[in-house]
Amino acid sequence: MAKAGHVIGTHPVDNGGIDMAVRRSAGAGMSAVQIFTTIPKFYGDKSTIRGERVERFKKALADTGMKPEHIIVHGVYVLNAATEDAEKWGRTTAALTKEMERSTTLGVGGVCFHPGATPRPDGPEAGAERVARAMAHALAAVPGSTKLLVENSAGAGTTFGKDVREVGLILAALPKELRKRAGYGLDTCHMFVSGYDIKSSQDALTRVLDEFEEAAGEAPSFFHLNDSIGALGSNKDRHCLIGDGEIGEEPFGWLLADPRSRGIPLLLETPQQNVDVADDDPAGDPYDARMLAVLRRLGAEA
Ligand SMILES: [Zn+2]
Numbered sequence: 001m002a003k004a005g006h007v008i009g010t011h012p013v014d015n016g017g018i019d020m021a022v023r024r025s026a027g028a029g030m031s032a033v034q035i036f037t038t039i040p041k042f043y044g045d046k047s048t049i050r051g052e053r054v055e056r057f058k059k060a061l062a063d064t065g066m067k068p069e070h071i072i073v074h075g076v077y078v079l080n081a082a083t084e085d086a087e088k089w090g091r092t093t094a095a096l097t098k099e100m101e102r103s104t105t106l107g108v109g110g111v112c113f114h115p116g117a118t119p120r121p122d123g124p125e126a127g128a129e130r131v132a133r134a135m136a137h138a139l140a141a142v143p144g145s146t147k148l149l150v151e152n153s154a155g156a157g158t159t160f161g162k163d164v165r166e167v168g169l170i171l172a173a174l175p176k177e178l179r180k181r182a183g184y185g186l187d188t189c190h191m192f193v194s195g196y197d198i199k200s201s202q203d204a205l206t207r208v209l210d211e212f213e214e215a216a217g218e219a220p221s222f223f224h225l226n227d228s229i230g231a232l233g234s235n236k237d238r239h240c241l242i243g244d245g246e247i248g249e250e251p252f253g254w255l256l257a258d259p260r261s262r263g264i265p266l267l268l269e270t271p272q273q274n275v276d277v278a279d280d281d282p283a284g285d286p287y288d289a290r291m292l293a294v295l296r297r298l299g300a301e302a
């Protein structure tokens with residue numbers, strides 16, 4: 001069997017709509033994309049998606065040849081499924097459920113989300129159980145093939161999901177019948193600033209991926225490819241262009257050489273040059289085109 005290639009995408013500006021985000025990622029030469037389905041600074045727990053918007057999105061996928069399973073929706077930033085605060089947890093669960101509804105209607109491969117934050121004086125088990133309960137609610141309420149994916153966090157303050165143990169515990173706490181519709185993804189910047197030294201050697205990077213795979217019982221479902229402004233272990237969640245940060249280019253080449261990076265979305269969340277792009281302009285962002293060239297030079301078959 002032929003080896004799967006690399007599936008690279010970006011999270012572009014969505015001026016003009018999510019269909020235009022698809023076109024801009026394709027315009028930069030990419031075959032995957034990440035989008036928001038609602039404004040990320042609000043819960044969006046009442047926000048439904050109009051049929052006309054869905055049609056335009058599907059038309060953009062058909063026109064660009066982008067596969068629905070390679071599209072990731074990023075959950076809103078305000079979600080906090082780990083919290084002990086019952087009201088916030090309830091609002092998060094409603095928002096996550098609504099997100100699964102919109103994303104399943106769009107037919108995308110997965111929804112990724114940040115698990116939130118909680119103090120954990122007695123260890124991470126209770127927090128993991130709350131995140132899993134919110135996920136289980138959303139998955140049970142919205143049948144379909146769209147997966148719900150935990151993203152590892154940068155570890156600032158009490159943010160949850162910062163290490164292999166917490167990601168593993170969340171997934172292990174899911175009811176068995178829903179577990180197969182869940183998974184996780186790894187952000188290179190978040191791994192690095194939460195203390196995983198993925199830049200010291202190729203072996204070190206491989207070991208980190210092995211640790212996550214062992215704790216979760218499976219390989220990641222996506223990667224976020226971001227260089228980091230913050231230093232190793234700084235817990236600073238600031239992305240920058242690959243090669244401009246503390247990680248540097250080389251480790252991205254090692255990641256591309258790992259078979260676990262093939263066949264799944266590898267998504268850039270790096271700066272965009274044209275943030276004020278016109279609504280009807282489908283041109284790829286120059287920074288994204290540059291990042292794709294860098295990744296190809298580092299070995300990406302994309
Ligand atoms: Zn990310």
Ligand SMILES: [Zn+2]
Pocket residue numbers: 154187189190237238239
């Ligand atoms: Zn980040």
